[in-house]
Amino acid sequence: MRKPLIGLTVFVVLAALVAGVGYWLTRPDEVSAERPEGAPAAGSCWNVNEKVAETAFPWPGAPVDCAVPHTAEVFFVGQVDRRLAAKAARANGDEAKLQQNLMYAQARRGCTSLASAYLGGDWHTARVQVVADWIKPASTGFFGCALVQAAAPASKRFVGRTASLRGAGKGGGLEIGCVARDGGGEMTYVPCEEPHEGEFVGTYRITPPDAPFDAEKVRATATSGCTQAATAYLGGSRGDLRSGYVGPTTASDWLGSDQTYACYALTTGAAKLRGSLKGVGTGPLPH
Structure with a gap:
């Protein structure tokens, strides 16, 4: 969806006014439960x-x-x-x-x-x-x-x-690990043993549920939340990595969503990573 x-369907009155009024008065309050x-x-x-x-x-x-x-x-x-x-x-x-x-x-x-x-x-x-x-x-x-x-x-x-x-x-082998850019520039899922530009570090949910959508506030809150998730995953903050997220960023995507974002730690330079960033702290990045 x-x-x-x-x-x-738009309903219109097809007969005399009296008949139309009678139709509206007898409209069901609920649609059928029949599948x-x-x-x-x-x-x-x-x-x-x-x-x-x-x-x-x-x-x-x-x-x-x-x-x-x-x-x-x-x-x-x-x-x-x-x-x-x-x-x-x-x-x-x-x-x-x-x-x-x-x-x-x-x-x-x-x-x-x-x-x-x-x-x-x-x-x-x-x-x-x-x-x-x-x-x-x-x-x-x-x-x-x-x-x-x-x-x-x-x-x-x-x-x-x-x-x-x-x-x-x-x-079942479906856990998110690392992501790398394909030939078209799209980030795709790859094993962390392969060269990559980022790693999944957890999720962040914006509260309260059913909060009104505000693009700037959503962007700022998701960035802050995923930065915290990345810092906890890495075991410290560092300047050669940045946080990223995937989740609802438009009003239509936000509507009915659970306001949850998948968070990533991403490289800031051209060098590829090889291996996991978990617990790397302030030590050297895995290359």
Whole structure:
């Protein structure tokens, strides 16, 4: 789910005024709790590309066995508050956008809050991303949550798998280690034994939950929090490394997020690192 839901059905009065008033008075306060036919099964695996994974369910094709090549694994199917969904369907203009944003936030928050339990470890510290998509018709408020293995921090490029992500967060080889720039300049995940420019040092969460988005304050707070995380990981502060982070930096990304940032210690020069920075203190960097 990359953008707030828009374009819900607009109801118009098609008969006489009296009939129209009667219609509005009998509108349901809640949408149906019946799951749409296109809803995927929790635990199902899908071999879809990055573009398809951004679209609403049902995805094209059929689920595949998680032991054969695939890219995405559905771990939860849910529904936002049914009264909220009904209110969004009745609204118009700016009010409709507001209610749809609230629906989006609920769905996204549900996915991010449940992902770690399915993975068996904090998903923020693993090389995975959470995908949240509506299930058609989106006006019912049903949504599906999936996990994908990612090639890089904040990357839309998926890594194919031949094993389930259920319980793979501990001992499954998905821990974030180090990052290096590829030929296109994008930071990708690499083992710390290989030449690299940075290393994952932990996470930082901005509080309070549901805080209003302010780009400058978010940038300053995330930078400060990740600098603290890097200092603790290194065992001291130093001038030849800087902190970096990956997390929500726009209003749309912030909406419904858990306000958590993955923190990195990054080189300030051209020299590559080789080996871990953990506990390096003020000693020489591993080259």
